[in-house]
Amino acid sequence: MGNAVLKSLKKSLIPTVCALGIGFSASTQAITRYQSELHEAQWLLSGDIFSCSLSHPIMSYGEGNFIKNAGEPMKFILNPGNEKLGPGNVYIISQAPNWSPGLKPETLDVLSYPGYGMTVEVGGKVAERMLTSLNKGLHPILAGSAWESGRETIEVVLTNINFAPAYNEFRRCMAGLLPVNYDQIARSAVLFPENGVLLSNRMKDRLNLVALYVSNDPSVEYIYIDGHTDSLGSRRDNRELSKIRAEAVTAYLLERGVEVEKIISRYHGERYPTIDNKSRSNRERNRRVTIRLEKFD
Helix, strand or coil, rough: HHECCCCCCCCHHHHHHHHHCCCCCCCCCCEEEEEEHHCCCEEEEEECEEEEEEEEEEECCCCEEEEECCCCCCCEEEECCCCEECCCCEEEEECCHHHCCCCCCEEEEEECCCCCCCEEEHHHHHHHHHHHHHHCCCEEEEEEECCCCEEEEEECCCCCCCCHHHHHHHCCCCCCCCCCCCCCCCEEEECCCCCCCCHHHHHHHHHHHHHHHHHCCCCCEEEEEEEEECCCHHHHHHEEEEEHEEEEEHHHHHHHHCHHHHEEEEEECCCCCCCCCHCEEEEEECHHHEEEECCCC
């Protein structure tokens, strides 16, 4: 393990785990800790308007990544380069560094881990608390049983050395993310009231997101706009009504700067319902214009 293991056979973890109440066996005898050396600790930022990543190489173990994708919660992913961490519970702990005694460790979460070199993914609020811990000068630790022996504990440490400058850049990157990602916007629909053709503010809000995304992602090749109605009325009138609805959506997207060459507008009347028209609520779902984005292959 070389210099990556700091005092690989340390004193027992029992005092710490007892204080935390995290339930390691009293037979635990040793800790193997993976942590980047002070002079080699790195926090590396990459990102654009679609995703921001703050990665931390962990010597002799793998890499930790804080990831914020457009329109999604924060997450932390630990990518192992080996199978040192065995199956069982993984404890997410916030702990003060050795040079800041007096602060008790705090368990942020407990995750079930299958082992086999799989990634460990920490989501939402817990990932945010890990970032907050680092920003306060603490060290988030992921701890679990060793693959080779349940009597040994593996600790993977995220050091706060060189963290602050990268974290500031990470926050700036997150502030510039789009409010939605492709998966969230690629299939959209706006629903119309009976015989309605006007766009409500709620419809416009959704279309604004479509236009914003398309204007920032040149890989979007086409936008398919399809108008529909329920089954009430004549087929001829419904076909015309679906045409007017599709044209209203098309016109609004053009006003928002979407290129006309990308739009393919169609109308279908009462054909292709999403659900049967036997009830009022079902008919509401069928009075719609769908917007579908297609990217280059």
